[in-house]
Amino acid sequence: MSDDHIDPMNLTAQLHYRAAGNPPSTLPESAISNAFPGLEFDIRNIWRRLLVGIELHESDNYVVAADPGHERLVGRRLLTVAGHDVIGGLVGPTRPGAGSWPLTTPTNPDGVTMLEWSNSLADVLAEHVGRSVPCLFTSGPAPNPVGKPAALPDPGFEVVELEVRPLFARSAETGDPLAVIAEEMAGPGDLTRGLCSPWQNDYRECACYYWAASRPDYVNVEDTAAGTSTGNHWFAKDREPRVYVLDGRDDSRLVSYDDLFQDWQGRLRFIVGGNDAPEHLEAEQEDR
Amino acid sequence: MTSIEELRVLPPLAVGRLGAAVEPMDNYTAETDPDQPLAPRRLRPAPTFRVDRTSGAITGVETPGELRFTDGQGKVRPVAPFLEVWALTDDHVLRPLTLDLLRLNGLTPGDVRWRVRVGNHKIQRRTYDDRDRIDADTEWFSDHAAHALNGLCPNFLEGRSLPLGHARYLQPTPGFPGVRLRFTPAGGHVYGSAYTDRPTDPDPNVVDFLYDATKGTWRGHADQAGDPRLTIPAQIYAGDDGPNGSWVSRGYLDDECDGLVHVKLEVSGRELTAFGRIGAGPPAYAPDSVPIRTVADELDQALSGPRATAGDTLEQARAVAEEVLRRATETVRLMNTEVMNGNTVDGRVDAASTMVRQDTADTGRLFEPIMAPSLVDTAAVLALHQNVLAALRSGTAPWFADVLRDHDEVGDLTAKGRRKMPALMRGADGRSLALTRRQVDLVRLAARQAIFRQDTDDPEVPR
Numbered sequence: 219m220s221d222d223h224i225d226p227m228n229l230t231a232q233l234h235y236r237a238a239g240n241p242p243s244t245l246p247e248s249a250i251s252n253a254f255p256g257l258e259f260d261i262r263n264i265w266r267r268l269l270v271g272i273e274l275h276e277s278d279n280y281v282v283a284a285d286p287g288h289e290r291l292v293g294r295r296l297l298t299v300a301g302h303d304v305i306g307g308l309v310g311p312t313r314p315g316a317g318s319w320p321l322t323t324p325t326n327p328d329g330v331t332m333l334e335w336s337n338s339l340a341d342v343l344a345e346h347v348g349r350s351v352p353c354l355f356t357s358g359p360a361p362n363p364v365g366k367p368a369a370l371p372d373p374g375f376e377v378v379e380l381e382v383r384p385l386f387a388r389s390a391e392t393g394d395p396l397a398v399i400a401e402e403m404a405g406p407g408d409l410t411r412g413l414c415s416p417w418q419n420d421y422r423e424c425a426c427y428y429w430a431a432s433r434p435d436y437v438n439v440e441d442t443a444a445g446t447s448t449g450n451h452w453f454a455k456d457r458e459p460r461v462y463v464l465d466g467r468d469d470s471r472l473v474s475y476d477d478l479f480q481d482w483q484g485r486l487r488f489i490v491g492g493n494d495a496p497e498h499l500e501a502e503q504e505d506r
Numbered sequence: 507m508t509s510i511e512e513l514r515v516l517p518p519l520a521v522g523r524l525g526a527a528v529e530p531m532d533n534y535t536a537e538t539d540p541d542q543p544l545a546p547r548r549l550r551p552a553p554t555f556r557v558d559r560t561s562g563a564i565t566g567v568e569t570p571g572e573l574r575f576t577d578g579q580g581k582v583r584p585v586a587p588f589l590e591v592w593a594l595t596d597d598h599v600l601r602p603l604t605l606d607l608l609r610l611n612g613l614t615p616g617d618v619r620w621r622v623r624v625g626n627h628k629i630q631r632r633t634y635d636d637r638d639r640i641d642a643d644t645e646w647f648s649d650h651a652a653h654a655l656n657g658l659c660p661n662f663l664e665g666r667s668l669p670l671g672h673a674r675y676l677q678p679t680p681g682f683p684g685v686r687l688r689f690t691p692a693g694g695h696v697y698g699s700a701y702t703d704r705p706t707d708p709d710p711n712v713v714d715f716l717y718d719a720t721k722g723t724w725r726g727h728a729d730q731a732g733d734p735r736l737t738i739p740a741q742i743y744a745g746d747d748g749p750n751g752s753w754v755s756r757g758y759l760d761d762e763c764d765g766l767v768h769v770k771l772e773v774s775g776r777e778l779t780a781f782g783r784i785g786a787g788p789p790a791y792a793p794d795s796v797p798i799r800t801v802a803d804e805l806d807q808a809l810s811g812p813r814a815t816a817g818d819t820l821e822q823a824r825a826v827a828e829e830v831l832r833r834a835t836e837t838v839r840l841m842n843t844e845v846m847n848g849n850t851v852d853g854r855v856d857a858a859s860t861m862v863r864q865d866t867a868d869t870g871r872l873f874e875p876i877m878a879p880s881l882v883d884t885a886a887v888l889a890l891h892q893n894v895l896a897a898l899r900s901g902t903a904p905w906f907a908d909v910l911r912d913h914d915e916v917g918d919l920t921a922k923g924r925r926k927m928p929a930l931m932r933g934a935d936g937r938s939l940a941l942t943r944r945q946v947d948l949v950r951l952a953a954r955q956a957i958f959r960q961d962t963d964d965p966e967v968p969r
Binding site for chain 1: 511512514515516517518519520521523525526531532533534535536541546549551553554555567572574575576578580581582584587588589590592594598599600601602623624625626627628629630632639640641684686694696704710711712732734735737738739742743744758759760762764765766778779781782783785787788789790791792794795796797798799800801802803804805806807808809810811812833836837838839840841842845848852854857858859860865869870871873874882884885896900913914915916917918919921924929932933934935936937939940941942944947964
């Protein structure tokens with residue numbers, strides 16, 4: 219790729235193309251996808267309509283809607299697509315010093331967990347677009363998770379052939395894939411529908427700091443004499459003393475829900491190099 | 507080589523970021539230091555377009571002296587991406603659509619037509635009521651005015667709409683001849699729901715009341731436990747405790763959105779169309795950091811498949827491996843790893859929403875820290891990442907391939923399974939984060955490079 223030419227077949231270059239004037243935070247690589255549900259997009263939504271005839275929950279193997287002819291699949295669970303599992307087993311210890319075994323609960327009696335669509339359906343997308351593939355469903359409604367049968371046929375399960383829909387739009391000229399997600403896979407509003415409402419609530423609600431690039435936690439960190447570290451909680455109203463205030467959701471030293479709803483722009487600081495951006499320090503000095 | 511055969515909108519997915527400042531965020535670059543690859547990326551101001559408010563034309567390009575993410579008066583500068591139109595010409599090359607290319611095809615900028623459609627369907631996703639969908643549509647336009655994206659919703663109060671930003675077709679000029687649209691997202695405000703007999707019910711948390719709580723159910727909505735259609739996680743909306751452990755919505759909404767930017771052009775009697783996607787999310791508050799697994803990684807895998815291919819070189823694999831390590835370092839740098847490990851901190855056990863808590867709550871797994879509590883101070887974890895990088899670069903890190911979590915191992919909550927990398931973080935399936943399979947395959951390729959060197963005469967051939 220040069221500045222004024224791109225190989226039309228190079229979809230990766232098109233996907234990552236940074237238009238003139240656009241900072242890096244406009245690129246899809248600035249948006250998290252280890253999302254539960256996410257901050258910029260709930261990208262799990264792009265998989266809901268991969269199988270023609272049914273609509274899946276954005277992050278579960280539960281069928282939420284179906285086209286005419288497939289209505290009976292609504293409420294069922296999908297377990298495999300073209301032989302690829304979309305669920306996996308849960309295993310671990312329940313007592314100190316004990317061994318590990320399947321982790322079951324009354325609402326998850328088979329001890330299974332969903333696998334992310336983007337990984338579990340990656341082979342299906344790569345190998346079967348435009349073709350019908352066998353999909354294994356429960357044979358009836360299944361509000362709770364269900365494990366795979368030991369063998370087939372099994373009266374509790376049904377195999378249905380469904381076509382795999384392309385995830386990306388196609389060139390009207392050549393029919394080749396483009397680098398843009400097809401409109402029929404996600405319409406306006408579909409990529410953000412699963413996000414928190416309002417998003418400010420998520421910044422306070424989820425006291426889990428997996429999203430450091432967008433929502434940092436531990437900032438202004440410095441070494442201590444003991445060789446460990448100390449620093450501020452990103453939500454700390456005051457940066458001195460430089461101690462980490464453990465998030466209790468109601469600690470008055472930290473920004474509250476109401477603070478965020480009313481003035482997130484004034485409360486939250488940009489972090490550069492792990493520290494408050496210089497413009498915030500200037501503002502502090504002016505306030506003194 | 508001048509005939510326009512087809513159009514593309516690039517980038518295919520552009521992220522806007524909310525902010526109420528008048529001036530959008532300036533352009534910048536985030537550069538890595540080859541001598542210190544795990545050091546923070548260096549942010550440098552970059553050429554920034556200045557757009558005339560009246561004409562909609564780019565009047566100049568400036569590189570600011572310093573980067574400022576706010577306006578200095580308590581407002582965040584919105585990130586407002588440009589989307590360019592590119593043309594596939596009859597020599598099978600993609601090139602920018604410019605004044606010259608339009609003219610060579612007997613066209614003018616006024617022949618280019620745009621339409622932007624965005625939605626905020628957060629409420630509808632929870633209430634299942636289609637009358638709760640908020641949608642904005644500019645309809646087709648070819649002028650250079652700012653077109654407001656006013657979100658309409660059947661359940662809004664009479665005459666109200668949700669401002670979702672605006673879109674503007676920038677006027678091409680001889681100095682800046684490209685055909686491009688700019689999406690400027692909204693201010694990032696919180697809006698409320700009111701009953702028609704109390705339309706201005708005091709609430710200092712909201713800037714305005716838009717939703718009619720008499721028509722729709724969003725204010726007072728509570729996710730019904732056990733409903734398999736609920737969002738995962740459920741109850742992710744502003745609310746208050748209700749009866750029987752329920753979480754009752756306050757009826758708040760925001761001005762995030764996502765949608766499509768369509769472009770249309772009639773060339774020699776043929777109507778050519780294309781579209782790109784936009785979204786508006788929160789600011790990137792650590793703009794020199796990149797998440798470990800990104801939306802681009804998802805789309806890369808969807809385009810290229812889950813495994814490294816013959817088209818991937820060892821050099822690329824090494825670059826991916828280093829980038830994964832760099833991103834992991836950036837996350838660790840900004841994360842209190844002691845808390846996330848499930849350590850007892852300041853005398854508090856189970857102090858935050860960690861994978862430790864999540865595993866116990868979801869599955870009944872024994873509550874215990876993931877790593878030995880003494881090993882997870884941020885300084886120690888950063889040093890560990892530095893050591894891994896050194897091993898990767900020297901070709902002595904084949905073991906690293908074995909500590910990466912595979913996508914189908916997310917349910918392995920054994921002590922060893924939970925220590926796999928990336929550790930302490932949650933993925934989209936709610937269990938510990940796994941990278942995309944393509945990322946993992948490329949990292950493994952790089953980590954095992956020494957083995958390939960012994961086994962093959964051509965170390966640059968991956969498989």
